Amino acid sequence: FRGLFSTNENGSSNGRSSASNVSSLLTRYRTFKVLMIGDSGVGKTCLTHRICGGQFPSRVEATIGVDFRERLLDIDGEKIKLQLWDTAGQERFRKSMVQHYYRNVHAVLFIYDVICPGSFNGLIAWIEECSICPALLRFLVGNKSDLRDPSRTEGQVSQERAMSFSKAHGMMFFETSAKNPPHSVEDIVVAVGAKLKRHKQTSAAAANTLSYSGSFKLLNKKRAEKDLWSCC
Numbered sequence: 695f696r697g698l699f700s701t702n703e704n705g706s707s708n709g710r711s712s713a714s715n716v717s718s719l720l721t722r723y724r725t726f727k728v729l730m731i732g733d734s735g736v737g738k739t740c741l742t743h744r745i746c747g748g749q750f751p752s753r754v755e756a757t758i759g760v761d762f763r764e765r766l767l768d769i770d771g772e773k774i775k776l777q778l779w780d781t782a783g784q785e786r787f788r789k790s791m792v793q794h795y796y797r798n799v800h801a802v803l804f805i806y807d808v809i810c811p812g813s814f815n816g817l818i819a820w821i822e823e824c825s826i827c828p829a830l831l832r833f834l835v836g837n838k839s840d841l842r843d844p845s846r847t848e849g850q851v852s853q854e855r856a857m858s859f860s861k862a863h864g865m866m867f868f869e870t871s872a873k874n875p876p877h878s879v880e881d882i883v884v885a886v887g888a889k890l891k892r893h894k895q896t897s898a899a900a901a902n903t904l905s906y907s908g909s910f911k912l913l914n915k916k917r918a919e920k921d922l923w924s925c926c
């Protein structure tokens with residue numbers, strides 16, 4: 695792996711004191727693994743930086759293997775940690791890593807470049823790869839919206855097209871810019887955190903139901919929850 699978990703650049707708020715840093719270390723966070731997936735150059739690394747509260751990187755190199763960053767969140771009083779896996783888009787830098795990507799993953803952000811229709815067409819292959827984990831929460835993110843030219847229709851992925859694709863594949867859709875984000879990057883973070891929190895609760899409830907369903911074999915609750923929720 696290229697990087698170990700880098701310290702959260704943002705934490706859950708701006709400019710924390712060292713006392714609050716200590717208290718955040720003592721706080722228990724429910725951790726979710728989130729994959730950033732998509733063609734090389736769509737902006738996975740830049741978006742990961744942004745989500746984790748960093749600046750738009752002035753220089754980026756192709757990701758080799760995987761990089762990690764973390765983002766802490768508070769969703770309705772519950773502490774959540776998004777563990778973002780910034781994966782390599784180039785086949786030669788990812789091929790030995792694919793099984794690590796999908797182990798115990800909770801959600802995937804499929805990212806494309808709004809001014810590169812090829813990266814949008816490439817999504818089908820990424821979705822196919824992810825189909826080994828059918829229970830995943832999936833989100834569609836069109837990046838580089840700052841480069842959109844409203845006077846052109848050619849050579850761009852329209853929001854309508856992306857929306858109907860996301861509907862067809864049961865995903866929530868966002869368009870954003872890692873370079874020049876309005877609020878949309880934060881919208882993505884909050885939506886992913888909230889969906890994960892809700893999905894986890896539903897899975898836990900389903901696991902409980904299984905435990906007491908009177909089936910031949912009572913399932914261990916923890917195990918059932920894990921089976922329903924984790925992947926691979």
Ligand SMILES: Nc1nc2c(ncn2[C@@H]2O[C@H](COP(=O)(O)OP(=O)(O)OP(=O)(O)O)[C@@H](O)[C@H]2O)c(=O)[nH]1
Nearest residue numbers: 734735736737738739740756757783838871872873
């Ligand atoms: N204008 C603009 N450029 C962006 C944006 N996001 C990323 N870029 C640029 O796109 C290029 C590729 O960005 P990366 O974040 O390295 O792309 P990646 O998907 O991580 O690429 P791989 O690591 O090869 O998979 C860089 O030159 C970035 O500066 C954006 O929102 N707007």
